[in-house]
Amino acid sequence: DTAVSQTPKYLVTQMGNDKSIKCEQNLGHDTMYWYKQDSKKFLKIMFSYNNKELIINETVPNRFSPKSPDKAHLNLHINSLELGDSAVYFCASSQDGRNQPQHFGDGTRLSIL
Amino acid sequence: AQSVSQHNHHVILSEAASLELGCNYSYGGTVNLFWYVQYPGQHLQLLLKYFSGDPLVKGIKGFEAEFIKSKFSFNLRKPSVQWSDTAEYFCAVRSSGSARQLTFGSGTQLTVLP
Numbered sequence: 001d002t003a004v005s006q007t008p009k010y011l012v013t014q015m016g017n018d019k020s021i022k023c024e025q026n027l028g029h030d031t032m033y034w035y036k037q038d039s040k041k042f043l044k045i046m047f048s049y050n051n052k053e054l055i056i057n058e059t060v061p062n063r064f065s066p067k068s069p070d071k072a073h074l075n076l077h078i079n080s081l082e083l084g085d086s087a088v089y090f091c092a093s094s095q096d097g098r099n100q101p102q103h104f105g106d107g108t109r110l111s112i113l
Numbered sequence: 114a115q116s117v118s119q120h121n122h123h124v125i126l127s128e129a130a131s132l133e134l135g136c137n138y139s140y141g142g143t144v145n146l147f148w149y150v151q152y153p154g155q156h157l158q159l160l161l162k163y164f165s166g167d168p169l170v171k172g173i174k175g176f177e178a179e180f181i182k183s184k185f186s187f188n189l190r191k192p193s194v195q196w197s198d199t200a201e202y203f204c205a206v207r208s209s210g211s212a213r214q215l216t217f218g219s220g221t222q223l224t225v226l227p
Contacts, residue, residue, distance in 0.1 A: 043217040104157040
C-alpha cells in the first residue's frame with residue numbers, strides 16, 4: 001500500500017499553462033508538506049498544512065496555491081507556469097508530535113517547455 | 114534560522130570501502146537530526162534519526178550516525194558499502210522553534226563501484 005501518493009508522476013507542459021499536482025496520504029497523519037527539488041537536488045520546503053490549515057508558507061510566488069480539502073489531501077495548483085518551475089515536487093506527511101519523521105511521496109517531475 | 118551543510122557533493126567508493134558523509138548544521142538550540150536516502154528515481158526514505166539520548170544512532174541497512182553537539186555535526190557512516198548503496202543522501206535538521214519544518218542539506222551523491 002502506498003503511504004504517500006502523488007499524481008501525476010510526470011508532467012510536461014508549456015509555459016503559461018495552469019496545472020495541478022495531487023497528493024494523498026493514507027497514514028492518518030495530521031500534517032502535509034510540499035517540497036521543491038531543483039536540478040541540483042536541493043530540497044526546499046514550500047508549504048505545510050496541519051489539519052487543513054496553512055502553517056508554513058515559505059517565499060514562493062503567488063502563482064503557487066496549495067489546497068487541502070481534508071487532512072489526507074494536499075494539492076498544489078500552479079498558475080502561469082514558467083521555465084523556472086521545472087523541478088521535482090515532493091509531497092510529504094508526518095504525524096503531530098516532535099519525534100515524528102516525515103514520509104515522502106515518489107515525486108512529480110514537472111518539465112516546462 | 115537553521116541551515117545545513119553537506120560538504121561532499123559527490124563521493125565515489127569501491128564496494129567494501131568504508132563511508133563517512135559529513136553534515137554540519139547551524140542552530141544554537143535543541144535539534145532533531147535526520148538522514149534521508151533517495152535512490153535513483155525514487156522518493157526520499159528515512160535512514161535514521163536522532164532526537165535525544167545516545168548520540169550514536171543506528172539506522173537501516175547498516176548505516177549509523179553520530180551526533181557531536183560541540184561540533185554541530187551529524188555524520189553518516191557505514192563500515193562497508195555495497196553497490197546498492199548508490200544514491201543521493203540528504204541530511205536534515207528540525208529545530209525546536211519550528212516543530213514541523215525540516216531544513217535539508219544540498220545532498221551528497223554516493224556512487225559505489227562494483
